[in-house]
Amino acid sequence: MDAPQETGLHLLARKLNLHHRLSEDDQLAIVVLPHKIRRLEALSYILRESDRPDRCAVLIDGYAFRHKLTGDGSRQILSINIPGEALDFQNLFLEEADHNIQMLSRGVIADIPREAIEALILAHPEVGRAILITALIEASIFREWVVNIGQRDSRSRIAHLLCEFAYRLNTQDLGVDDAYQLPITQEQLADATGLTPVHVNRVLLALQREGLIERKRRMIRFPSWERMQDVADFNPRYLHRLDAGTNMHQANGAV
Amino acid sequence: MDAPQETGLHLLARKLNLHHRLSEDDQLAIVVLPHKIRRLEALSYILRESDRPDRCAVLIDGYAFRHKLTGDGSRQILSINIPGEALDFQNLFLEEADHNIQMLSRGVIADIPREAIEALILAHPEVGRAILITALIEASIFREWVVNIGQRDSRSRIAHLLCEFAYRLNTQDLGVDDAYQLPITQEQLADATGLTPVHVNRVLLALQREGLIERKRRMIRFPSWERMQDVADFNPRYLHRLDAGTNMHQANGAV
């Protein structure tokens, strides 16, 4: 067994540092934050709409997703989260949660008490700043999703989601070269893009026939990142990486 | 001539106070913030994608909107902003803007220098907190737009946008009873909902035939807020008003 108690929050420090440079001292303050490790099964809920958030869950291992249900029961997936991401910055400072957060796969999270975060922000203003910036970048991603769902056809739409996910994985050093494991089913992909599962399936097969993606099992590979980026109309500016401009397949010199 | 120098920032203090209670002292600090008043024509740009934000524009009079263009030139409108709202919390703390902000009508804005905001946050932590909360609520609204565009059919979609706008106007005491002036053309409404202008027109006429809305010129009235809310699948939780639960037509006791 590994020791997530010792390594888990390093991922968070690393993630925050990607968007706002932090001193060694500030990073250390994050790593030593009090927290409780929990192992969760796939589909278990981390937070439900209308809950009062009182702790901040940080994803250590596995994947999670945000979603919201409409009155007629359909589900819109709002984000797919990867290890190192804090799941509750969007809710922690508000009175009640406006969406659900659920594990996608089985995994591990670290729960940090709200008060510990508050104290951290007071003692380390730059960390507070990093949290603000990270929350604003999440908002930027939501805006891009509005654009993606509102304006792009199904082909670009799905390609865009695949590009974003690849790029973010790569940012966190979780991609294996140019291939990666897509942790979601086609039905979930449908709920994330506002399409039906049947149509998602047809689009994936079409992208494959065109040679834009290769798939075996849940593994996805882009034979040409450029062509894919082009089809997806993907411009990573909205992800606000500090070292943007660097080629995605050699980046991550930081930390 | 009125004196927006004296009254303009009161609107901002009022807006922030809606989401996070502020002391008299904190509110005063907002009102006396150094700023420059500018009168702008309709469609003039306040910020462009890739700009480096260095000031915060607060909308004093008139309407503005955020939008983003895709590679093939289509436009997605991301928000419609009303007087009292700060237009740059989403960009001010990031290196470069990821979307455009443009005036919808002619109007007046107050430009606050970035440094003044930074100093304010340091001297008045509760104002910093209010800014964080306000930015998080904007993110919540973007999420709801993802849901709206991703899951609802054109009828609910447009109804939802109309409800949200009515509710927000009312929150800022800008609605005239149950009727209000919708400051956008059907083409802009189309770009906000991911539909075509032609279809928006047909949906509006249908809503009108059903007796869900009355229109003359740009004026919109809901004969029955309940029926409209129902068609729109509108639940104002995502707007995180402190005094939510109060009936929208009698609210605003605060400040």
Next chain:
DNA sequence: CGTACGTTTGATCTTTCTCAATAATGGTGG
């Protein structure tokens, strides 16, 4: 080794888009 879940396929239907034209409206200069 069977069962549940996920993927793939086919046929048909619906919503929304596209293209094109006409009708109001509002603002402007004379």
Next chain:
DNA sequence: CCACCATTATTGAGAAAGATCAAACGTACG
């Protein structure tokens, strides 16, 4: 105040993207 122009709103007919319904096929895992 009126005539004109540019915008905005409305209408119709046909096309297309994506949804729906239904079934078959794989494959992971208990």
